[in-house]
Amino acid sequence: MKKLIIFSGSGISAESGISTFRDSGGLWEQYRIEDVATPRAWKNNPAMVQEFYNLRRKQIMECEPNNAHILIAQLESNYEVTVITQNIDDLHERAGSTNVLHLHGNIRQSKSSGPNKEKAYYPIDGWELQMTDLCPDGYVLRPHVVWFEEEVPMYEVAMQQIAEADILIVIGTSLQVYPAAGLINYAINAETRYLIDPNAEELNVPSSFRVIAKNAVEGMTELLQELG
Numbered sequence: 001m002k003k004l005i006i007f008s009g010s011g012i013s014a015e016s017g018i019s020t021f022r023d024s025g026g027l028w029e030q031y032r033i034e035d036v037a038t039p040r041a042w043k044n045n046p047a048m049v050q051e052f053y054n055l056r057r058k059q060i061m062e063c064e065p066n067n068a069h070i071l072i073a074q075l076e077s078n079y080e081v082t083v084i085t086q087n088i089d090d091l092h093e094r095a096g097s098t099n100v101l102h103l104h105g106n107i108r109q110s111k112s113s114g115p116n117k118e119k120a121y122y123p124i125d126g127w128e129l130q131m132t133d134l135c136p137d138g139y140v141l142r143p144h145v146v147w148f149e150e151e152v153p154m155y156e157v158a159m160q161q162i163a164e165a166d167i168l169i170v171i172g173t174s175l176q177v178y179p180a181a182g183l184i185n186y187a188i189n190a191e192t193r194y195l196i197d198p199n200a201e202e203l204n205v206p207s208s209f210r211v212i213a214k215n216a217v218e219g220m221t222e223l224l225q226e227l228g
C-alpha cells in the first residue's frame with residue numbers, strides 16, 4: 001500500500017463549527033495569544049488559561065466530525081495513512097482515523113504543569129479541568145497543548161513520517177505557524193502533493209503542489225475522485 005500523509009490545520013474543522021486561528025471572526029481575534037497560549041500566561045494567570053481551554057474543550061465536545069474528516073478516515077481502506085494534525089481537537093479520531101499524530105497536543109488530555117519533563121498524558125473526564133486537579137507528581141494538571149514558545153516534541157517523528165510519504169495532502173492550514181509549517185518541505189519522496197484551502201491563492205504554496213482552492217469537504221470530495 002502507498003503511504004499517504006494528511007497534514008491538517010484548523011481549517012479542516014471549520015465546517016464542524018470550530019473557529020480557525022487567523023480567519024476573520026476566528027477565535028484568536030477575541031484574545032491576545034500572549035494572554036492565553038504561552039508559558040508566561042500560565043505563570044501569570046493559570047486560572048484564566050485553564051478557563052480558556054475549558055471553554056475550547058466544551059465547544060469541541062459539542063461539535064461533530066465533518067465529511068472531510070470522514071473521507072480521510074475512509075482512505076485507510078486503500079492507503080497506509082498517517083494524519084499529522086496541528087489541531088488540538090479530536091475530530092480526526094472521532095471520524096475513525098486510527099493513526100493520528102497531534103503536533104500541538106490534544107485538548108481532551110492533560111499533563112503536569114511541573115518542571116518534570118516526563119511525558120505522561122491523562123484523559124480529561126468531561127470538559128472542565130479545575131485548578132484543584134493535580135497530577136500524581138503534585139503539580140496542577142494543565143491542558144496537553146503545545147503553547148507558543150514551547151518545544152514541539154513530536155516534530156522529529158512527524159518529519160520522518162512526511163519524508164516517507166508517497167502522497168501528501170495538506171488541508172486547512174495557513175502554513176504560518178512554525179516550526180509546524182516547515183514540515184511540508186520534508187516530503188522529498190512524494191510523487192504527488194495536494195493542498196486544499198479556500199484561500200490558497202493568499203498562501204505561500206510551493207509550485208510542486210496541486211492546489212484545490214475549496215473548502216475541506218468539497219476539496220476532499222474532488223481529490224478522492226482524482227485519486228480514483
Ligand code: NAD
Nearest residue numbers: 009010011020021022086087088089172173174199215216
Ligand atoms: P490558521 O487559522 O492559521 O489557518 C487556517 C486555514 O484554514 C486558512 O488558510 C484558511 O483559509 C483555511 N480554511 C478556512 N476555512 C476552511 C475550510 N472550510 N476548509 C478548509 N480550509 C479552511 O490555522 P493553522 O494553520 O492550523 O494554525 C493555527 C494553530 O492554531 C495550529 O497550531 C492549531 O494548533 C491551533 N488551532 C487549533 C484549532 C483546532 O484544534 N480545531 C483551532 C484553532 C487553532
